[in-house]
Amino acid sequence: MDKKLKNKKKIKILISGPFAAGKTQFIKTISEIEPLTTERKTTAKNEKKVKNFTTVAMDFGKITIDDEHELYLFGTPGQSRFDFMWEILGKGALGIIVLVDSTNPETFHEARQIINYFESRYPVPMVVGANKQDLPGAWPPEMIKSALNLDVEDIPVVPVVATDKESVKKALLTLLEEIYKEFG
Ligand SMILES: Nc1nc2c(ncn2[C@@H]2O[C@H](COP(=O)(O)OP(=O)(O)O)[C@@H](O)[C@H]2O)c(=O)[nH]1
Ligand SMILES: [Mg+2]
Secondary structure (H helix, E strand, O other), X not given: OOHHHHOOEEEEEEEEOOOXXXXXHHHHHHOOOXXXXXXXXXXXXXXXXXXXXXXXXXXXXXXXXXXXXXXEEEEOOOOHHHOHHHHHHHOOOOEEEEEEEOOOHHHHHHHHHHHHHHHHHOOOOEEEEEEXXXXXXOOOHHHHHHHOOOOOOOOOEEEOOOOOHHHHHHHHHHHHHHHHHHHO
């Protein structure tokens, strides 16, 4: 194997957030490899109305940021009945992006619970992605910041369109800046 490739520093990032926030999409958009996903047919009726497939274990994708660094993206399942996976996937993560569907305030409470979970279990740098900013009725990041009660915490809330590569890249770079601040 190419020595340079072998020596690339692997940075593990978690992509979390409620059901249908856009986690699988986010990883699909940016991954250089065909992302591994574990989507299955949605069974719960209320979830089926939102989409037909859901992530049951994880999504996985990879992106090279420069000659020395590779990001490994692990998407968590959204529903809390799968939260045992959060614990497994959280191990060794250097940062977390919590995606929120900006058009669906009903999910904000769950987003806040996910943030609480990772703050207590895996206190690493976090960025909240206010996703689906391309859709009408999307709450702006500042409003989501207040709704999630993040005003006093040092967690950036950035606008995201998970279907747009540049937007996904920007969110990841914001998180990397937070990671560098923390770990140098
Ligand atoms: N318009 C729009 N649709 C999005 C965006 N991100 C995700 N979606 C759609 O929202 C739905 C849920 O996304 P998905 O990635 O499956 O959510 P997950 O449950 O968090 O993995 C899918 O139909 C996506 O195509 C976005 O930024 N804009
Ligand atoms: Mg998914």
